[in-house]
Amino acid sequence: MEARTPLVLPTSEGLYCPAGGFHIDPWRAVPRALITHAHADHARHGSRGYLGAMPGVPLLQRRLGADSVIEGMAYGERRRIGQVDVSFHPAGHVLGSAQIRIEHRGEVWVVSGDYKRDPDPTCAPFEVVPCDTFITEATFSLPVYVWPGGERVAREILAWWDANRAEGRPSVLFCYALGKAQRVLAELARLTDRTALLHGAVAPLVKLYRQAHIRMLPTASVDLRSRRDYAGELVIAPPGAAGTPWMRRFRGASTGFCSGWMRLRGQRRRRAYDRGFVLSDHADWPGLLRTVEETGAARVLATHGQSDTLVRYLRERGIAADALETLYAGEDGAEQA
Amino acid sequence: MRAFAGLFEALDATTSTRSKVAAMHRYFAAAPPRDAAWAVYVLSGRRQKRLVGAAELRAWLEQAVDLPAWLIEEAYTAVGDLAETIALLTAGTDGQGVVQRGAPDTTPVPDREVSLADWLEHRLPALREADADTRRETVIGWWRSLDPAQAFLVTKLMTGALRVGVSRLLVARALAELAELPRPVMQHRLMGQWQPQAAWFRALLDPDTSEAEASRPYPFFLASPLGETADPATVLGDVGDWRVEWKWDGIRAQCIRRGGGHFIWTRGEELVTERYPEVAEAVATLPEGSVLDGELVAWRDGAVLPFAELQRRIGRKQVGARLRAEVPVRLLAYDLLEHAGQDLREQSLEIRRQQLERLLAEAPPALGLSPLLAAGGWPALARARAGARERGVEGLMLKRRGSPYAAGRVRGDWWKWKLEPLTLDAVMVYAQAGHGRRASLHSDYTFAVRDGEDLVPIAKAYSGLSDEEMGRLDRWIRRHTLERFGPVRQVEPVQVFELAFEGIARSTRHRSGLALRFPRIRRWREDLGPGDIETLAEVAALLADKAAG
Numbered sequence: 001m002e003a004r005t006p007l008v009l010p011t012s013e014g015l016y017c018p019a020g021g022f023h024i025d026p027w028r029a030v031p032r033a034l035i036t037h038a039h040a041d042h043a044r045h046g047s048r049g050y051l052g053a054m055p056g057v058p059l060l061q062r063r064l065g066a067d068s069v070i071e072g073m074a075y076g077e078r079r080r081i082g083q084v085d086v087s088f089h090p091a092g093h094v095l096g097s098a099q100i101r102i103e104h105r106g107e108v109w110v111v112s113g114d115y116k117r118d119p120d121p122t123c124a125p126f127e128v129v130p131c132d133t134f135i136t137e138a139t140f141s142l143p144v145y146v147w148p149g150g151e152r153v154a155r156e157i158l159a160w161w162d163a164n165r166a167e168g169r170p171s172v173l174f175c176y177a178l179g180k181a182q183r184v185l186a187e188l189a190r191l192t193d194r195t196a197l198l199h200g201a202v203a204p205l206v207k208l209y210r211q212a213h214i215r216m217l218p219t220a221s222v223d224l225r226s227r228r229d230y231a232g233e234l235v236i237a238p239p240g241a242a243g244t245p246w247m248r249r250f251r252g253a254s255t256g257f258c259s260g261w262m263r264l265r266g267q268r269r270r271r272a273y274d275r276g277f278v279l280s281d282h283a284d285w286p287g288l289l290r291t292v293e294e295t296g297a298a299r300v301l302a303t304h305g306q307s308d309t310l311v312r313y314l315r316e317r318g319i320a321a322d323a324l325e326t327l328y329a330g331e332d333g334a335e336q337a
Numbered sequence: 338m339r340a341f342a343g344l345f346e347a348l349d350a351t352t353s354t355r356s357k358v359a360a361m362h363r364y365f366a367a368a369p370p371r372d373a374a375w376a377v378y379v380l381s382g383r384r385q386k387r388l389v390g391a392a393e394l395r396a397w398l399e400q401a402v403d404l405p406a407w408l409i410e411e412a413y414t415a416v417g418d419l420a421e422t423i424a425l426l427t428a429g430t431d432g433q434g435v436v437q438r439g440a441p442d443t444t445p446v447p448d449r450e451v452s453l454a455d456w457l458e459h460r461l462p463a464l465r466e467a468d469a470d471t472r473r474e475t476v477i478g479w480w481r482s483l484d485p486a487q488a489f490l491v492t493k494l495m496t497g498a499l500r501v502g503v504s505r506l507l508v509a510r511a512l513a514e515l516a517e518l519p520r521p522v523m524q525h526r527l528m529g530q531w532q533p534q535a536a537w538f539r540a541l542l543d544p545d546t547s548e549a550e551a552s553r554p555y556p557f558f559l560a561s562p563l564g565e566t567a568d569p570a571t572v573l574g575d576v577g578d579w580r581v582e583w584k585w586d587g588i589r590a591q592c593i594r595r596g597g598g599h600f601i602w603t604r605g606e607e608l609v610t611e612r613y614p615e616v617a618e619a620v621a622t623l624p625e626g627s628v629l630d631g632e633l634v635a636w637r638d639g640a641v642l643p644f645a646e647l648q649r650r651i652g653r654k655q656v657g658a659r660l661r662a663e664v665p666v667r668l669l670a671y672d673l674l675e676h677a678g679q680d681l682r683e684q685s686l687e688i689r690r691q692q693l694e695r696l697l698a699e700a701p702p703a704l705g706l707s708p709l710l711a712a713g714g715w716p717a718l719a720r721a722r723a724g725a726r727e728r729g730v731e732g733l734m735l736k737r738r739g740s741p742y743a744a745g746r747v748r749g750d751w752w753k754w755k756l757e758p759l760t761l762d763a764v765m766v767y768a769q770a771g772h773g774r775r776a777s778l779h780s781d782y783t784f785a786v787r788d789g790e791d792l793v794p795i796a797k798a799y800s801g802l803s804d805e806e807m808g809r810l811d812r813w814i815r816r817h818t819l820e821r822f823g824p825v826r827q828v829e830p831v832q833v834f835e836l837a838f839e840g841i842a843r844s845t846r847h848r849s850g851l852a853l854r855f856p857r858i859r860r861w862r863e864d865l866g867p868g869d870i871e872t873l874a875e876v877a878a879l880l881a882d883k884a885a886g
Contacts, residue, residue, distance in 0.1 A: 143404055144412045144425040167359075254356075263425070265349065265489075266417050266820045274351045309411055316405060 007084070007102050007109040008135060010325055015111065015135070019104050020084040023047075024111050034086065036113025037097035038063045038178060053088040055124070056096020058208050059178065075124065091115035092126035093281050094179030095212060101129050109133045110295065114304075116280065117287040118150055121186040122179070122214050126291075134297035135324060139282040140260050141302070141310035147260065147284045153277050154187035160256060160275055165232035170253040174273065177201045177238040179281050180258055182209045184236065185216035197222045197230070199237035199246075222249075242273075260284070292319065340368060341376055341453045342486040348380075348501055354790050357503055361511035371454040374538035377512070379457075379494075381505045381527060382866070387497035388464045389476070391419055391816065394492065401427050401477045417820030417827070420492035427480035428488040457533075461494060498817070500829060502790060504868050506745065516542040521556065521744040528606060529553035551596030555628065555674050555682065556744035557589060557604050560734060560751035562761070562871075564879040569735070569754065570715050578738050580686060581710040581718060583730040584753050585669055586644045587634035588651070588864055592616065592668060592704075594623040595678075601633075605866050612654060613666045619703035626678030627696065630742075631670035631707060641729045644860070651864060670697060671707040671734075674742060682742040689742065718754075725756045732756045746875075758837040759879060760859055761786065761871045763795055764830045768814045779814045779826065780807055782858075784836060786849070788873035792830055793849045795876060796838065801858030810861070833865040834858050841879050849873055851880065 008017050014026035022032040029046030036042055036052075038059035043050075045064050052060050054072035061070055073079060075098070078087045088098035093114040100111045110131040117126050157173065164171040175181040181202045188196070195218040198206060203221045210216065222235060230250050239257065241247060257273040260280025268276035283291060288310060292300055300321040302310045307323040314321035347360035361380070365373050379385070399406055401423075409426070416422040451460065460479075464472050476495070480488050493499035505527065513523035526541050529552050563572060573579060589604040599620040601610045610617045613633060620629075635642035635650065646664050650656065673693035674682055681689050690709075697706050710721060710733070718733060725732050732755035740750035763784035770779050781799050785792035802810065813832065820827040837859040844852035851873075862869075 142412050142415055143402075143408060144416055144422065146425070254351075264416055265421050268350060272352055274353070274356070276350070309408065313405070313408060 007104055007107060007133070008111060015324075017082075017084060017102055020082040020086065020102065022051075022081055024100055025113065032081075034100055035060060036091065036100060036111065037094055039094070039114070042113060051086075053090075053096050053098035055212060056094075056098065058211065059094075059096055059205070062204065062208065075127075089127045089129050090124035092117065092120060092123060095123045095182070095209060095214065097123060099127070099129055101131065107132050109135065110297075111135045112137055112291075114139070114282055115291070116283050117291065118147055118284075120150060120183055120281070121190075122182045122209060122216075128291070128294045130296050132297060133299045133301065134292060134295045135301045135303065136288065136292060136310075137282060137304045138288065138302040138307040138310040139304045140280065140284055141288055141307065141313075143285045145260060145263055145280075145284045146286060147263075147280055148278055150183065150187050150279060151190070153258075153279045154184070154191060157184065157256070157258075157277055158188060158191050160254070160277075161234050164254045168231040168252075170230040170233050170235060170250040172235045172237055172247070172250055172253045172255045173277075174237055174239045174242055174255065174257045175202075176259075176281075178205050180279065181236050181238075182206060182214060182216060183281070184258060184279070185219065186214055189215050189217045193218065194234070195220055197233050197235045199235070199241055201238045201241075202236050338451055338453050338456055338487050338490070339484075340364065341372065342484075342490055344376070345490060345501060346486060348503055352790060354507065357507055357790065358511045358514065361503070361508060362515055365512060365515050369452065369454075370535035370538040372452050374533035374535060374541075375453050375457050377508060377527070377538065377541070378533040379453075379499060380501050380503055380508050382500065382868070385494060385497040385499065387495075388461055389472070389495045391496065393472075394419055394423065394496070397473050397477055398423050398426065400473070401480055414821065417818070420489050420496065420498075423480060423492050424485040424489035427477070428483055428485040454533075456491060456494065461491075464495070498829070500831070504787075504790070506868075507790070512541060516544070518542075518544065524556045524744050525553065528556060529600075529602065530608065551598055552593065552600045552608075554591040554593060554600070554602040554606070555630075555680075555742075557591065557630070558672075558743050558751055559604075559746040560753040561746065561748045562759075562875060562879065563735070563752045563754040564759075567879075568715075569718070573735060573752065576712050576715050576718070579712060579735045580690075580738055581712045581721075582671055582707050582734045582736070583710070583725070583728065584732045584734045584755060585632040585634050585641065585707065586729065586731045587632040587641075587647060587669070590631060590633045590668060591674070592620045592623075592627075592629040592631070592670075593675075594620050594625060594627040595675075597625070599623075603633075603864055605864050605869060607864070612650065612656065614656060615661065615703045616666060616668050619668075619701040622701060623696070623704075624677065626675060628673070628675035629668065629670045629693070629704070630672035630674055631668045633666055633668055635664045636667045636705075637665055643729060665703075667703045667705050669705050669707040672742060684741065685739045686736055686741075687738065722754055722756065746872075759841065760835050760837045761795075761876055762833055762835055762862060762865060762869055764792065764867045764870050765828060765832045765834060766792055766794060766830050767825050767827055768810075769825045778807060779811045782834075784834060784856075785830065786871045786873050786876055788849075793873050794847070795849050795851065795873070796836055796853045796856035798834075798836060798856050798858050801837075802861065806861055830867050833862040833867060833870055835860040835862050841876070843880065849876075851876060 008015050013023055013028040013030050015024040022034050023030040024034045025036055025042040026033050027044055031048045033047040034051050038056055043060055043063050050068060050070040052072060054074050057070055057072040073088050075088055075090055078085050083104060085103040087101045089101055091097040091099045091113050093116055097113060099113060102109045108131040110129045112135060114137050115126050161171045175184055185196060198219050198221055200223050206219055254274045256275040256277055258277045258279040260282055261267045262276030263278045300314055300319055301324040303324045311321040311323050344360055344364040348357050351357060413422045479491055509520055509523045509527055513520040531537055591602045593600040599617060601613060601617060603609055635647040650664050650666055670693060673689045676692050697704055712718060722733050735752040735754055737750040763786050765782050766785045767783035768779040769781040783794050783797050786795045814826060814828050817829040818826040819829055836856050838853040838856040842852050
C-alpha cells in the first residue's frame with residue numbers, strides 16, 4: 001500500500017490541508033480558513049479569507065468582525081479548492097455548525113468540529129458522512145457521560161423556574177451565550193410562552209437566531225428594563241456573569257448552570273450553582289462511539305479533552321485511532337461569543 | 338424512595354440554608370411517617386451498618402457493565418465517588434425506562450416505587466443473610482432498574498456511608514417549623530436513642546411537650562471561646578457577674594438516672610455507659626429523675642491525669658480490671674439539668690448549682706463536684722489561668738450568674754478561657770501524601786471550619802500525629818476519598834481534629850479571610866463529629882476580641 005501524505009495534519013497554526021492549501025479552524029492568522037462553527041476556540045480573527053456553512057455566516061460575521069471576509073457555502077454543496085473537493089455538512093452543534101468533508105483522489109477525510117447527535121430545535125441535525133479518516137472531537141469521552149434528552153431537561157428547567165416563581169425568586173440560568181442559550185429558549189418555547197430576560201452578551205445572538213427563523217421564547221433585555229423587580233423571572237446569562245456586580249440586582253436568585261459537566265455531582269457541588277442541568281452541545285459517550293461506527297472510518301483521530309480514553313478504547317476494538325494535538329477547548333472554552 | 342432522592346438532590350444542590358430547610362420541611366410534610374422517620378435518621382447522620390464493601394462493589398460493577406476495567410477506573414477517577422460511578426454507568430438515563438444508548442448491557446426496566454422504609458427495613462438488611470451469588474445478582478438488578486439518583490442512594494446506603502450536607506440543627510429547624518414547636522424542644526426530641534418508626538415520627542411532631550423518654554439526654558450547652566489576648570473586663574464586664582470553674586481536659590458527658598435505668602452520653606451523642614462502669618455504678622445510686630452535666634476525667638490520687646491517659650479508656654468497650662485500676666475515671670459534675678424529674682434548665686445557674694451540691698453530698702467518689710474558683714478580680718483570674726497547665730486543666734470556664742442552661746452553642750453566657758495556645762476543632766477536608774519517608778502516606782492535611790452550611794478551609798497542618806495514628810488515618814483517607822485533584826484527595830468531612838495555633842491574623846490570601854500562625858494537630862478527636870467543629874464566625878471572633886482588647 002502506498003504511503004500517502006495525510007490530507008489534514010496539525011501545524012503550529014492549526015489543522016492544515018496541504019493538497020487544498022487551506023487551514024481548518026486555525027488559531028493563528030492564515031491566508032484561507034475553513035471554519036466549522038462560530039465558537040471562539042474555532043473561529044479566530046485575523047485570517048485573510050474565511051469559508052463556512054451558509055447558516056452560520058451571520059454568527060461568524062459577528063464573531064470575526066465586519067471587516068472579515070466570510071463566504072458561505074450551502075450544506076452539501078461541493079467546491080474544488082486546490083486539488084481537493086470540499087463540502088460542509090451539518091454537525092448538530094450550534095446554528096450553522098458543520099463537519100468539513102475533504103476528498104482527494106478518492107480518499108475522504110471528515111473533520112467533525114464539535115458535534116452532537118441529540119435533537120436540537122436550533123440547528124440542522126448531524127449528518128453521517130462516510131469517510132476513510134474521521135477527525136472527531138472527544139470532549140466527553142467517558143462512559144459516565146450520557147445525556148438525558150433536551151426536552152426532558154427543558155421540563156426540569158421549567159419546573160425549577162416554576163418553583164422559584166412560586167417563592168417569588170428570580171431564576172438565573174447560566175448558559176454559553178452562543179448555542180446553549182438559544183437551545184434552552186427554543187426547548188422552553190415548546191412548553192411555555194412566558195418571556196425570558198437576557199444578559200447583554202446573549203441578546204444579540206438571540207437576535208441572529210431569530211433572523212434565522214428559530215422559534216424561541218419571547219425575550220427582553222435585562223439592561224433595557226425600567227422595572228427593577230425580578231421576582232419570578234427567568235434570566236439567561238453567560239457563565240462569566242456569575243459573581244459579578246451585575247448579578248446583585250437579582251436578590252434571592254436561584255442559580256442554575258447548563259452543561260454536560262453537570263452530569264457529575266462533584267462538578268455540580270464545586271461550581272456552587274443551586275442547580276446543574278445536564279445539557280450539552282457535544283456528543284456523549286454513546287454518541288461518539290455510534291458516530292465513529294456509522295462513518296465507517298478505518299482511521300480515527302481524536303481532538304479535545306479526554307482523547308486518550310477514546311483512542312485507547314477504539315484501538316481495543318480494532319479501529320486505528322490516534323490523538324491529535326489541538327488547542328480546541330471543548331465545552332469550557334466556548335463561553336464567549 | 339423517589340421523593341427522598343429528590344430531597345437528597347435538593348439538599349445536595351444548594352448551599353443556601355433557607356432552601357435546605359424549606360426542602361426538608363416540604364419533604365417531611367408530605368412523606369408517610371414511616372419514611373419520614375427513616376429520613377430523619379439518615380439526615381441526622383446516624384450510623385448505618387455497612388452491608389457491602391468497596392472491593393465487592395467494584396467487582397460487581399465490572400460484571401454489570403460491558404466495559405474494560407481500565408475504562409471503569411478512568412471513569413471512577415473522573416467521578417471521584419464509587420457509588421456515583423456505579424449509578425452513572427449502570428443506571429438508565431431515564432427512570433421511565435429509556436434505553437441507555439450505546440451501552441448494550443444496561444437496559445433499565447421501569448421500576449416499581451419502593452419506599453425508603455422498605456429499602457432500609459427489608460431490602461437492604463436482606464443482603465446480610467443472602468449468599469454471595471444472590472447478593473451480586475440482587476444488587477446488579479437494582480442498579481439496572483433504578484434511575485441514577487436512586488441507584489446512587491441505594492449504593493451509598495449499602496456502604497453505610499451516605500452523608501448529606503445538613504447539620505442536625507438544620508434538621509431540627511425544619512421539623513420544629515413543621516410541628517410549630519420551639520427548636521430546643523425538637524433538638525431535645527432528636528437526642529438519644531430512638532427507633533425510626535412511624536409512631537416515633539408522629540410523636541416527634543406531637544404538640545404535647547410534656548413527654549420524656551427515659552434515656553434521652555438534653556442538648557448540651559456549649560461555651561464560646563474567649564480570645565487569647567482578650568481582655569475579659571472589656572468582653573465580659575464586671576467580674577462579679579461571673580462564676581468561675583476550671584476547664585477540665587476530659588470528655589463532656591451527661592449522666593442520666595431515669596425510669597429505673599442509668600445512661601452516660603457524650604457530647605457526640607454516643608452512649609458510653611458500659612465504658613465507664615465506675616461512673617455508671619455511681620449514677621445508678623442517684624435518686625430517680627436526675628441528670629448531671631460534667632466532664633469525664635481520668636483521676637488518681639486526688640488529681641486529674643493527662644488526657645492521653647483517658648484516651649486509653651475511650652476506645653474500649655469492655656474495660657479490664659487492670660486498666661480500670663490504672664486509669665480510674667470519674668465525673669466532675671458542674672450542672673444539674675433535671676432533679677426529681679423536673680427540668681431545671683430554666684432555673685438560674687446558682688439554683689442549679691445549689692441543688693447539684695446537695696445531690697452530690699452523699700454521692701460515691703466517682704461523682705465529684707467541679708469546684709468553683711474564687712473570682713477575686715480579673716487579674717487574679719488571669720493568674721489562675723496562667724497556672725492552669727500545671728494543674729492539668731485547659732483553662733477557665735466563665736459562666737454568667739443567673740443564666741439558664743441553653744441548648745447548643747449560644748453565645749454570651751458560657752465562655753471558655755483557654756490556656757495558650759489557642760485551639761479549635763476542625764474537620765479534615767483534604768489530604769496529600771508527604772515526601773521522603775512519608776511519600777505515599779497521607780500526612781499533609783487541610784482542615785475546615787463551618788461557615789453556615791459550608792466548610793471553609795482554615796489551616797494546613799503537617800505534624801502532631803503519632804506514626805500509628807498517621808497510618809490509621811492514611812487507611813481511612815484511602816477508603817473515604819470523595820475526589821482526587823492530582824495528588825490531593827478530598828475526603829469525607831468526618832474526622833475532627835483539635836488544632837493548636839499561636840495566633841490569628843486577617844488574610845486576603847485565604848478564603849476564610851483568616852490565617853492561623855503555626856497550626857498543628859493537637860489531638861485526633863475521634864469522640865467528636867463534624868457537627869461539633871467550630872464556626873468561622875467563632876474563629877473570627879478571636880480576632881475581634883483581640884482588636885477589642
